[in-house]
Amino acid sequence: MPGYPALPPYVLRDRDADLVSALSQARSDGGLVLVLGEPFAGKSRTALEGMAEELADFRVYAPARGADLRGLPTLLHGRPERYALWLDDLDGHLGDTDGGLEPRMLAQLTALRVVVLATMREDAYDACRRDDRGRVLDLAQTVELAREWRSAERERLRLNYGADPRLAEAARSAGPEGVPAYLTLSPRLQGEWWRARRADRHPRGHALVRAALDLARCGLTGPLPMDLLLKVHEGYAEVTGMERESAEDARAWAVERRYGLLRLLDRVTGDTWRAAPILVEAAGRHEELPDVPGPVWGCALEAARTDAAYDYGEIAAKARVAFQRAADAGDTSALHNLGLLADSLGEGDEAEHWFRRAAEAGEPQSVGRLGRMLAERGEDRAAEPFLETAAEAGDTEAATLLGKLLRKRAARWLKAGMEGGSGEAAHLFGDLQLGRGDVDDAFDSYLRAVDAGYAPVAASMARVNQIWNDNESATVWLRRAADAGDVWASAVLAEYVRKENHTEPRRVETVDRALDDIHYGAERGRALDATNLGVLLEERDRADEARPWYLKGYELGDAYGAFRLAELHKKEGDKAEAAAWYRKAAALGHPGARRALGEAPQPESSGTEPAG
Template structure:
């Protein structure tokens, strides 16, 4: 019987052609099959398969021989070891389910017998191990993860407008076999949409999702003779084309087995592949296009599903996703957050991170509208926990922050002009990330200041949020938060509440609160109670506290100098005169100096001389100055030097150098000098320059010039500008009080 099979095989192959017969003869003389039945069967399969490649016309008869292969094992004798299973030429045997090597013989309902050369089929898992569509892990199969929250890794699926068309294409493919391709831009939601469609299909269908680069040529052999219907999932189809990948002949073989290939592809990859030889299989696909931007109907379904499920990711997508689409919003959120968060490291983009954080923190405070870049630059400098900012320039930080990511989203979005806001996708995600620090107090301060001056915001609403944040920080032991609560209460007109917080903070050694409390007490007339708080603040560098403390002490000093003078102290009378002269009280100072002079208190000589100079009594002044100089008063001696006459040009030169540099009050002063010497046209640009530098007097003098010229309307405009900068003379000219 076995010899008869061999003769029949030789006869069949000889009939196929002389060349085939020669090959058969060589194969028979390569050695005898091994003794083990399984290995002997494999040995015969290898040789018959190789021969069949050269003799396709013999396929029908040789198929009959293949069915009788177990009988051939009787010829077995020792031979060289077989090729290891899993080698590059191993394939699954369509007859016994084992592993073969070389070509595979397949039955095809349409064309009879098809021969497929397999590359890596031995590595393909058995279909029994393939998961069903209902058991697929979407993230493992290409769906991008969203932000992590307790519960399912992905939010509920929201039906898309093209789902009906996709379901129809899959239904037709289940009947006829073939390829269904979901085409769209990156982040359109292709993988999630296609996988959801598989789940909606007939239950129990098993799905094979090979890794990129898998040799697929063994699939027809693997599925041959199985009554079940299978799905092949090829996410990013362009990664599964080329050598060993999907091509027209392989697709035809799979279609003959009623297998359905479901694939996704980016539009740019589709265009590129169509121009390549490996892209011919795309001509055979049933294509469904999926838009990235969601339609109004899709957004309505999104809102409905968010309300039903309560999933915070969908709720965020409803409120924050824009033209990029909800699918892109869900997928890009984690990517953008991760890039921004890791950028805080010194070797990355620490200043860029801080710049985005400034916009993000201000949005967390309630300033969700566009913000000027100057404000963001001011705020971002205050993040002490971000190191290495000196390594990155502000220009580089800004360029990094506004760069478009994935062709879609920026970390900072431009609104209009040079105004910006943090990407809504970051703002919405901020509440879910515990590693993000609380908004610092100074940032809240900037937010409150902006809200107070910008009518687009409700100051009371921002203040209420700030109060909650400050209270939480204060409860955690942050003394600066106590101070912030006081400032906030003071801004709302709650003086008693402000004083309570300032006192608590001052007692906790918060110098800023000590200064604030001191001012509140001084305004209430409690000078002595205010002084220790003002002194503590002054010693910590609070200039306003130091100034107020000096004024209070001067007030007390005047009281005691007055008491001393009344008791006959010449020195007290002298010092009292100095205080009064410093306040501009010339006659009050003269009275005090005269009291000291009457008892022959000579140190008062210079003071008397200055008073007489102010009264234009130069001769008398010179007498007093001579006395003071003879006592060794060097200051008085300087008064006795001849006055050097300066020309106008010399005076102009004196003012002009500093005026050009924008220092002090010299621009407007130079204008006055020129105007006094009948050069008003030369004075105007200096007045204007002074005004542009913030000197109200420049605007006031321009108003006066327009008034002299008889241009009342223009004069009023400049009086208004000067008054807005606080100039008393301008307010009087406008009939306004100085308060």
């Protein structure tokens, strides 16, 4: 840590008194003192501290691993200085034939009152005891040092917090692996994790661990489901090369035990995990580690909202600080995140403030959110431009809401147009009502279109009659719509004819009821009903009775009446008369007549209502 010595202050261990006692005896008599323990138990540091206390006036010889020690007794013989032989990892200095330490050499050194201070791992100790090299271990004063610290040791550690922040971190974060292991391995694990971000190493593994680390930085220090980590880790766009590593390989790398002790991801229970505490503690000192991204904060807030183990308000307060800092740095997405956060806390005015600022900065998601807020409180007209902008940017929800608002406004004005006598408005208003399931109200609106002589209402009238199972009336309207070029009506009419040719004849009372209904409209002067009555009669093979009704429909302004007269003359082979009536129908705008004459259909005009 910058500004602090390489090693933190030494904290007394419970076995220090035993070690000092052994060294004191060896100072008087010479001999071997062995500090024994698991890897990273703090053996070397404890032994060196003991040496500094008890053998401060000794000269120390520290040979390299495997060095030939056979000449050492001769070299030290007769010298007035006192000597200590430092053998860290004693198993690398044992042996009878290659100049290693063995009983005879130890006896020679002891005779010279040389203190041999050594350390050794337990596994190496057990291995050496199984062969001849281990004979010298019988001559040692052994002090065993546990890796996990006892309560008294941790209390002494607590009392030294102020001397070095690394001790405080170790006290908070060191688990069964012990404080020395934490202090030793922390920088190693942090460095390994950080370097793994490179594309040729373990970028996905790095991102997976970072997901757990960032969520912990957000305040989610408890167990995290692997599914959540996998979701979050995909969002680190700056980590390149993740496609080269599978999720399975990334997970295996992240949970692998390092140095036989520590993992980057620690399992809690089941398939839940957390970032190694040493990484979480080191995150605050990491100069290159970016701030937690906004989407990760979003995931943290969502998890905190649904998990009673967390205080949502506390997580939200931390998120607000992070979002505000990012917004001050120019991140416009942070403005949107501030809006979402305020909205989740029920702060409606605050949320609107941030959404509006983000929208002004060009955040499309904020534009849609602001539009929805305005719509929810009834400010439809104010909401529409925001919703339209968001919809054009691909916001499906905004597009849907905008459509609903426009339909609502369209209904208002179409109803006004209908009340003013517009057949087209009555037709469109009826379609809106039918879409809502208001069949009776839709039919009433369609009748007003019929009263206005608006012929394009035919297909809609057919649909209503289908719903009511009045196939006779539906057929008449389908025939009108099909002759005008309606593809749907043509298909349905063809199906009706097919069924009629393969089923029993229609009941007379059904035909009579349809005749009565349409006759009633025709007698009232409805142009469309007059022609429709003719169609129904013609369908019943009563063409002579149909002709005057076609004529009446035409005289009342229905182009379809002229078209049907042309069709009758065509069936009778009177081409000249048929052509004359086609021209009359075409003059009134009937598209079928225009096709019959080989003319292009006339484009609809917003100022006129088609009559055919």
